[in-house]
Amino acid sequence: MKLHFTKMHGAGNDFVVIDATRSRFAPTPALLERLSDRRFGVGCDQILVVEAPSAPDVDFDYRIFNADGSEVGQCGNGSRALARFVREHGLSDKAAIRVRTQTSVLELRHVDGNRYRVDMGAPRLDPADVPFDAAARAERYTLTLAHGEPLEIGVVSMGNPHAVIVVADVDTAPVAALGEAVQRHPAFAQSVNVGFLQIVDRTHVRLRVYERGVGETLACGTGACAAVVVGRLWGQLDERVDVQVRGGELTIEWSGEGQPVLMTGPAETVFEGEIEWPK
């Protein structure tokens, strides 16, 4: 049997997108591995599955799998790709579409050209929502890592968990080593995406993210939202911030607690293809 897929990316965070609105898609671990494998399969950071809505308040259900096969609650860059996918595949011509992930409902809109805007909902700052094991909610937490050095972090859920570390220079930050160490910390019961944020000025930042279930990606949409939320809570950023990531640029807007985070950025289709499955 042939499985049809679309390869897409958002600022270099790349996806295999599957339309499961018209035919059944069974995401077995072996199939997810084949789709994400860059040598023996198609290759991507995440697999995105568009499904018919499970309730009348949304247009589609949106499932997300990391490259390691783990199913997760949110993917920001993927939501822009999904907005483009449903337009290009004639699944919806609405100006705004609503999608449900495991953890949130998002609203997606086309802005112009290749740019899409997503209402990502309000960030969740209660440690229980992340989940992060802390005695009480705080804007800064100190994490003690195995090798001893205390680390200041901000912790946010955007429907998936994020720890944000402010660094002087993202180019020299030990992204993989520190990212792994923070992910393994027992305070993060479901692991965590780890963002390294360099503040250039109040409206410009640079960001690298060591993602859960993948490793470092060229961009992380929810990571950009979480980084701006933390930068604002720490009093270092304005309401609208351009976030330079390795694969491009995202604009994040957040007016403050209880308000939704708005993310604007590119979504590109790379190619369409088919793979034989089962082999």
Ligand SMILES: N[C@@H](CCC[C@H](N)C(=O)O)C(=O)O
């Ligand atoms: N690339 C994403 C986030 C994907 C999920 C993440 N790795 C997790 O495990 O929570 C984005 O653009 O937000």
